[in-house]
Amino acid sequence: FAFSYALDPSVDTHQASSNTYIGAVDEAEKNKGLTVFETGHKKSEKRKKLKGGDAGEIDNFLGPWAKYVDEKDVAKPSEDEQKELDEITAKRQKKGRNEEDAPxxxxxxxxxxxxxxxxxxxxxxxxxxxxxxxxxxxxxxxxxxxxxxxxxxxxxxxxxxxxxxxxxxxxxxxxxxxxxxxxxxxxxxxxxxxxxxxxxxxxxxxxxxxxxxxxxxxxxxxxxxxxxxxxxxxxxxxxxxxxxxxxxxxxxxxxxxxxxxxxxxxxxxxxxxxxxxxxxxxxxxxxxxxxxxxxxxxxxxxxxxxxxxxxxxxxxxxxxxxxxxxxxxxxxxxxxxxxxxxxxxxxxxxxxxxxxxxxxxxxxxxxxxxxxxxxxxxxxxxxxxxxxxxxxxxxxxxxxxxxxxxxxxxxxxxxxxxxxxxxxxxxxxxxxxxxxxxxxxxxxxxxx
The missing domain is CATH 2.130.10.10 (YVTN repeat-like/Quinoprotein amine dehydrogenase)
Known part of the structure; x- marks a missing residue:
């Protein structure tokens, strides 16, 4: 069910055509009825890592700790997300202020x-x-x-x-x-x-x-x-x-x-x-x-x-x-x-x-x-x-x-x-x- 369709078990497999699938039939046609075991998707290439120096030099050696070439260090929220976050923090501060800060x-x-x-x-x-x-x-x-x-x-x-x-x-x-x-x-x-x-x-x-x-x-x-x-x-x-x-x-x-x-x-x-x-x-x-x-x-x-x-x-x-x-x-x-x-x-x-x-x-x-x-x-x-x-x-x-x-x-x-x-x-x-x-x-x- 990884692809949301399956062969209809009630139909004889030799006469398989598009109507023998159940579930998402259009998906089935798109994938030519492939099953999970014979997926058409090629595995994507392995991500490249930065090469890091020589094992002899302790300070510059990155080895298995190296970052990926295309790795992003900072995740920034989109504008909509930022708006939402601002609202939440404002609410929190407001709520906290009444209770905590004023004895x-x-x-x-x-x-x-x-x-x-x-x-x-x-x-x-x-x-x-x-x-x-x-x-x-x-x-x-x-x-x-x-x-x-x-x-x-x-x-x-x-x-x-x-x-x-x-x-x-x-x-x-x-x-x-x-x-x-x-x-x-x-x-x-x-x-x-x-x-x-x-x-x-x-x-x-x-x-x-x-x-x-x-x-x-x-x-x-x-x-x-x-x-x-x-x-x-x-x-x-x-x-x-x-x-x-x-x-x-x-x-x-x-x-x-x-x-x-x-x-x-x-x-x-x-x-x-x-x-x-x-x-x-x-x-x-x-x-x-x-x-x-x-x-x-x-x-x-x-x-x-x-x-x-x-x-x-x-x-x-x-x-x-x-x-x-x-x-x-x-x-x-x-x-x-x-x-x-x-x-x-x-x-x-x-x-x-x-x-x-x-x-x-x-x-x-x-x-x-x-x-x-x-x-x-x-x-x-x-x-x-x-x-x-x-x-x-x-x-x-x-x-x-x-x-x-x-x-x-x-x-x-x-x-x-x-x-x-x-x-x-x-x-x-x-x-x-x-x-x-x-x-x-x-x-x-x-x-x-």
Whole structure:
């Protein structure tokens, strides 16, 4: 069928005439009924190559690499093609410009009447009249199970993706949401919304306070990381490498508060210096998008997990992972939390379990401690520990808050917390039984 005609098999071949062909009969007549095996076309002459020097002279010898005599080096589009190409590029530039190049303008709304109290202290000041010492360095001696809901913070119009308590004191709560906004709430007193930070054009995925809580970073799907002033609400700087940041963390060391790392959609962990706005290091070993970064071992190292179902441990500022943990049986672990005593990493695994890895030197899986009984497949539900290490808490896909006993790994308690996914659960560091949850129903709840 190379020529689109064939002999009609139903006709006796001895009486072959033009009507014995089927298919493109006129083609058949033109080619005098030749078949593929006896084609009339002569093979064209072989293309001549440039002769190139003598094999003895290395520089001038072309040999088999020589070009053809009639070879064209440059292919230029015809006028019509050029027109079409110009239109396409113009469209592309137009499209790109709206989305990429203009970061959304930042603004902030203060929701409380007075920014400063009668002594000139802002809301970052740790309150001392809440019936509990928020400045103490010690965790409560014994924690208890939270039983009931005592407050709902509502104000986000779409799902809340992450919540973070103010460092060390926990008297403020920062939340980021799919409605592109970030909000700061009071945890004590009237529990008002204090400030809204507006400046991302797409859903905000992660937030992280610096050590003092004066600034925080936000990472969003508009591919920008932004540094904000917690007190004035001003956006101090923006960072982007044109990829989506999935998680962001300040280096917790006091002398490295100008450095932060972000796990990216293009498999890299990128380290920025806030003072210059430059990328100063890239950790590029993962084979999938990076979901979590957790500092361990007195902040000399950090652990990252990724869609490639592995867990990698890095020395700070050294771009090669010194430990790589991946078993055929392992699932992706999109949420990781370090225990209050710094010894364990709790990893939310996509096979509906929380796995515990040692966080100090061996990073071995602790096979005795596996927490299950909840449904989280497909959701990066944040895990947390009670400050005295007696309980493990986690949300799940059904919107429930699950509480396990750390020692026995028994599931003690389940509370229906949210209508949709309960994506995060935080145990207050100074309280015996207060847990804060947030969900994709847009609500943040306080349990006691």
């Amino acid at each position: 959304a303008d930042e603004k902030t709304i203060l929701h409380v009447k007075d920014m400063y109290d009668y002594q000139g202290r802002s809301y970052l000041h740790v309150p001392q009249d809440v019936g509990i010492n928020l400045r103490s360095a010690d965790a409560p001696d014994k924690c208890y199970l939270p039983k009931k809901q005592i407050h709902v913070w509502s104000g986000h119009t779409k799902g809340v993706s992450a919540i973070r308590l103010f460092p060390s004191s926990g008297h403020l709560l920062l939340s980021c949401s799919m409605d592109c906004k970030i909000k700061l709430w009071e945890v004590y007193g009237e529990r008002r919304c204090i400030r809204t930070f507006i400046g991302h054009s797409k859903a905000v995925r992660d937030i992280c306070f610096n050590n003092t809580g004066t600034q925080f970073l936000s990472a969003a799907y508009d591919r920008y990381l932004k540094l904000w002033d917690s007190e004035t609400g001003q956006c101090i700087s923006r960072f982007t490498n044109r990829k989506v940041p999935y998680c962001v963390k300040f280096n917790p060391d006091e002398d490295k508060q100008n450095l932060f790392v972000a796990g990216m959609s293009d498999k890299k962990i990128v380290q920025w210096d806030i003072r210059t706005g430059e990328v100063v290091q890239e950790y590029d070993r993962h084979l999938g998008a990076v979901n979590t970064i957790t500092f361990v071992d007195e902040n000399r190292r950090f652990v990252s997990t990724s869609d490639d179902k592995s867990l990698r441990v890095w020395e700070w500022d050294i771009p090669v992972d010194f430990k790589y943990i991946a078993e055929p049986s392992m699932h992706s672990m999109p949420a990781v939390t370090l225990s209050p005593n710094g010894k364990w990493l709790a990893c939310q695994s996509m096979d509906n379990q929380i796995l515990i890895f040692g966080a100090q030197n061996r990073f071995r899986l602790n096979k005795k401690k596996v927490f299950k009984g909840h449904m989280v497949a497909g959701y990066a539900c944040q895990v947390d520990f009670s400050p005295d290490m007696s309980y493990v808490v986690s949300g799940d896909a059904d919107g429930k808050l699950n509480i396990w006993d750390w020692k026995t790994t028994k599931l003690y308690h389940r509370i229906k917390a949210h209508d949709k996914v309960c994506i995060s659960a935080l145990w207050h560091p100074h309280e015996t039984s207060k847990v804060i949850t947030c969900g994709w129903d847009g609500q943040i709840k306080l349990w006691d």
